Each structure stands twice: as structure tokens, then as C-alpha cells.
Amino acid sequence: MMLTSLYGAWFSLAFVNLISASSLVTPPKSAVVLAFEYEHELSLLANTLSDENINTVLIIPSTSRDLLYDNLIDVEVVEVKVDAALASTKESRALKACESLLSDETIQNLIQEFSPTYVISPGLRHDACVLPWVRKFASIPVIWTQGSEAESYVFHQSGIALPILTGGFWNRLSSLLGIRSIVKNANSNYVTPALELVEKYLPAETDTIENLYRDVDLIFWGADTILRSDVSFVSQMLVEIGCHHCRGAHPVPPELQKELIERRSGTIATLLDKDYKNLIEEIARGLPQGRQGQAVVWKIKDVDYLKEEKPDNLFVNKEVIRQDIIGYPRTRVLLSHCEDTELLEAGFHGTPVICLPRDADETRNARRAIELGFSIETGGVHTSSNILSLIKTVHETAGFRENARKVSVAIRERPNPAVDRITYWLGYVARNKEEKKHLSVRENRGLSYKSIYSTDISLAVGFIVGLISGAVLPAAYILAGRILAAGGHSYGKQPTKPKRKYKT
Numbered sequence: 001m002m003l004t005s006l007y008g009a010w011f012s013l014a015f016v017n018l019i020s021a022s023s024l025v026t027p028p029k030s031a032v033v034l035a036f037e038y039e040h041e042l043s044l045l046a047n048t049l050s051d052e053n054i055n056t057v058l059i060i061p062s063t064s065r066d067l068l069y070d071n072l073i074d075v076e077v078v079e080v081k082v083d084a085a086l087a088s089t090k091e092s093r094a095l096k097a098c099e100s101l102l103s104d105e106t107i108q109n110l111i112q113e114f115s116p117t118y119v120i121s122p123g124l125r126h127d128a129c130v131l132p133w134v135r136k137f138a139s140i141p142v143i144w145t146q147g148s149e150a151e152s153y154v155f156h157q158s159g160i161a162l163p164i165l166t167g168g169f170w171n172r173l174s175s176l177l178g179i180r181s182i183v184k185n186a187n188s189n190y191v192t193p194a195l196e197l198v199e200k201y202l203p204a205e206t207d208t209i210e211n212l213y214r215d216v217d218l219i220f221w222g223a224d225t226i227l228r229s230d231v232s233f234v235s236q237m238l239v240e241i242g243c244h245h246c247r248g249a250h251p252v253p254p255e256l257q258k259e260l261i262e263r264r265s266g267t268i269a270t271l272l273d274k275d276y277k278n279l280i281e282e283i284a285r286g287l288p289q290g291r292q293g294q295a296v297v298w299k300i301k302d303v304d305y306l307k308e309e310k311p312d313n314l315f316v317n318k319e320v321i322r323q324d325i326i327g328y329p330r331t332r333v334l335l336s337h338c339e340d341t342e343l344l345e346a347g348f349h350g351t352p353v354i355c356l357p358r359d360a361d362e363t364r365n366a367r368r369a370i371e372l373g374f375s376i377e378t379g380g381v382h383t384s385s386n387i388l389s390l391i392k393t394v395h396e397t398a399g400f401r402e403n404a405r406k407v408s409v410a411i412r413e414r415p416n417p418a419v420d421r422i423t424y425w426l427g428y429v430a431r432n433k434e435e436k437k438h439l440s441v442r443e444n445r446g447l448s449y450k451s452i453y454s455t456d457i458s459l460a461v462g463f464i465v466g467l468i469s470g471a472v473l474p475a476a477y478i479l480a481g482r483i484l485a486a487g488g489h490s491y492g493k494q495p496t497k498p499k500r501k502y503k504t
Contacts, residue, residue: 034121098129102201123154128194132205146222244418249327270335282384350408373403
């Protein structure tokens with residue numbers, strides 16, 4: 001009997017050890033999201049993690065509270081005092097945030113006690129500071145990236161994706177030089193001084209940026225292939241998570257609903273920033289008025305109106321959730337700058353959009369929305385008369401709404417939604433934390449841009465050498481010949497004696 005009990009105990013212990021060693025066991029999950037930049041997008045990610053039962057702490061600069069998602073649920077927000085008043089560039093602000101993070105003992109103690117499974121942060125302008133900091137807590141670093149510049153930098157540093165270069169030789173060469181310029185600028189203006197701060201505050205974790213990226217096995221791409229597909233994934237560990245937060249529209253606040261429903265021709269939603277205040281007022285005044293007219297609802301936090309100052313059909317609301325006005329059934333068109341997240345939300349809800357871009361990324365997104373058929377070209381003319389004309393065209397043309405519906409179906413009917421990809425891959429890297437050899441196609445990340453695009457680089461080098469050989473050397477030969485000829489004329493002839501003149 002005793003022998004049987006011993007065998008039973010041994011078998012139970014062996015079974016428990018087997019289970020604990022298995023990569024199928026999901027460890028307890030917790031995450032720290034560092035949002036010293038892209039505060040709104042990363043607060044959306046923090047909220048998604050919390051919804052998936054991952055204990056989440058969101059760390060932000062003390063001045064960024066108003067930039068966060070309005071409806072954070074069960075996310076602990078920790079503010080860090082960042083003295084960035086005199087910082088004139090993004091890199092200098094990031095360095096100020098880095099020093100505040102590394103020197104704040106309260107934050108250190110909080111994170112030590114919280115013991116996060118993952119630390120998620122942007123790559124560009126934050127990696128050289130955050131990756132050594134993550135090592136201190138033995139957490140899993142996860143890089144988040146969005147925007148062409150940040151994506152080019154992160155993909156280059158991690159080797160997890162390669163650009164798909166199209167066009168002729170010169171276009172490809174220009175793209176490669178552009179990527180090299182981004183990386184070089186980041187290294188000189190941020191990475192080097194950030195590593196100096198790490199050496200000052202965390203000397204035990206000092207390392208090169210190349211070695212720090214060897215710790216990174218998971219990268220979240222905050223965009224979507226609907227917006228762009230100009231990279232080739234080298235590893236499955238690059239996970240596309242754009243629109244992870246997208247969900248059906250909820251009812252707008254009752255007081256806003258009462259105002260909007262009185263305008264029977266529908267609603268124009270706008271997410272433009274405060275610099276477009278005058279334009280929005282002119283658009284509101286130019287729309288049909290009264291009960292048969294249209295309303296304009298503007299989601300913004302830092303603009304206040306007295307009732308008599310604004311048009312009667314303009315409604316400014318701070319509390320309404322952005323997706324709820326984009327997906328509002330009576331919304332006819334969205335006025336947006338068309339940054340990645342806003343455009344994905346418009347596509348998800350099937351709402352036509354008019355883009356007023358402010359930078360190169362938003363301009364590219366605007367072109368993409370036009371290609372997909374749910375936006376219209378502004379021609380760069382952002383006047384009230386032009387925008388009013390475009391609103392009328394979109395409102396009266398069924399094709400824009402139909403194309404927007406097709407984009408919505410393409411996003412909604414994916415077999416593997418973004419939120420499922422987030423939870424799966426976070427669990428995967430946690431289960432295989434000690435056995436990194438199991439991580440997908442890790443060996444291919446050693447590929448460099450130089451090895452992949454060696455033909456283009458060789459052609460460029462050959463062209464430069466040929467240019468030197470074909471232009472400089474002949475010119476030097478001709479010049480040397482002329483110098484020699486001039487020297488021969490001056491020194492090669494013997495001077496002749498003047499003829500003596502005789503008097504007759």
C-alpha cells in the first residue's frame with residue numbers, strides 16, 4: 001500500500017514537472033506600456049491588453065493626460081515628470097523622457113513590484129533607453145512601431161522585415177539612401193546620447209544597440225496591409241495589429257443625439273485639430289441649415305466655445321468616443337487628417353472620408369483612401385468652398401459609401417482579428433522565453449539590406465567609378481597634356497641670339 005502511494009506521489013510530481021516545463025502552459029500575464037510618444041495609440045493598445053485580462057500599467061509624460069483614449073478601463077496610468085519645455089526636437093524630448101525614466105526611483109520600485117511579463121514601447125527614439133531598462137526587470141521587450149520613418153528604422157535595426165523597392169534603379173537607390181539617412185540620424189541624435197544616459201544610471205545594462213535588439217523577439221506593427229504593404233516579413237514575429245481596438249459604434253451621449261437627429265440631412269463628423277477651427281466654422285455655416293440641414297460634430301478636447309460664438313449646427317464635444325461619431329448611422333462623411341488609426345477606423349465603420357493631410361505619411365494615406373474609392377481628391381485646396389463642394393459630391397454619390405462598405409467587410413471578416421494575434425503572440429513569446437530557438441525563423445533576421453540589395457549597391461558603386469573613370473580621368477589626361485605642351489614650348493627651345501645690325 002505504501003509502495004503504491006509512493007508511486008502515485010512520484011507520478012503526480014513528474015506530471016506537474018512536465019506540465020510546468022511545457023511550452024503550452026500560459027504564464028500569468030502583465031504588461032507595462034511606455035507611451036512617451038504616440039500616447040493615444042498606445043493607450044488604445046493598453047486598453048486592449050486590459051480587455052484581454054492582462055494587468056496593464058501605462059506610463060506617460062505628466063503633460064500628456066489629455067492625449068489618452070477617453071475610456072480606459074482597468075488600466076493604471078502612471079505619470080512621469082518630464083522637463084521638456086526647452087526641448088525643440090523630438091529627439092531632445094525623448095532624451096528628457098529617458099533621463100526621467102531612468103532616474104525616477106519611485107517608478108523603478110513600482111515596476112519592480114509589478115514585475116511585468118512584457119514591456120511595450122515605440123522603437124524609434126526610445127529603444128536605446130527602454131531596452132536596457134527592460135533588462136533590469138527581466139521582462140520581455142516588445143517594440144511597437146507606426147509611421148514610415150519609425151517603421152523603416154525598426155525594420156532595419158531588427159532585421160525583421162525588408163522593404164519592397166519598386167520602380168527603376170534610381171528609385172530603389174533613393175529609397176535605400178533614405179533608410180540609411182533615417183538610421184544614421186537616429187543613431188547620432190538619439191541612440192548615442194541615450195546609451196550615455198544608460199551608462200550613467202544603469203551601468204550594468206550598458207550594451208550596443210545591435211546587441212540590445214537581440215533581446216527583441218516580438219514587434220507590433222500598428223498599421224495594416226490595407227493602408228500599405230511595402231515590406232516583406234522575414235519573421236512571423238512581426239505582427240500586424242492595426243485596428244485591434246476597432247469595434248461597433250455605441251450610442252452617442254443623449255444630449256448630442258438630440259441635437260444631431262434634428263438635422264435631417266445627416267451629420268458631418270470631423271477630427272481635425274484646433275488649427276482648422278476657422279475652416280470648420282465656415283464649413284458649418286456653408287452647409288444647409290435648419291431642420292432640413294446638416295450638422296457638424298467636432299471631436300476635440302482643447303477648443304471651447306460660448307454658445308453665441310459658434311454656428312447653430314456645429315457641435316463640439318470632448319467626451320464622445322471617436323469611433324462612435326465615425327460609425328454613427330447618420331454620419332455622411334468624415335473630415336480627417338487621415339493618420340493611420342483614424343483612417344483604419346473610418347474604413348472599419350464604412351464611412352467615406354475627406355483627407356486634409358499635414359505630413360508625408362498622411363498624404364500617402366490620403367492617396368491610398370482615394371485608390372480604395374472611399375475618399376476624394378482635394379487637390380491640396382483646403383478652402384471652405386472646395387471642401388463644401390466635395391462634401392456634396394460624396395454625399396450625393398453612392399459609390400463612395402459602397403466602396404467604404406467593401407473596405408469595412410475586408411477588415412471585419414478576417415479569420416484572425418488583430419486582437420487575437422496580439423494575445424496569441426504575447427503568449428507564444430512568454431511560453432518560449434527560455435527556449436528562443438523555438439521562435440519562428442529567427443535565423444533569417446541576420447539578413448542585411450546590403451546582402452539583399454547587393455545588385456543595386458554594386459550598380460551604384462559601378463556607376464560612380466565609371467563616372468570618375470569616364471569624366472575625371474580623361475579631363476586629367478587632357479590637362480596634363482596641355483601642361484606638358486606648355487612646358488615644352490617654354491623650356492624645350494634654345495634661345496636664339498638677336499641678329500647684329502651693321503651700319504652701311
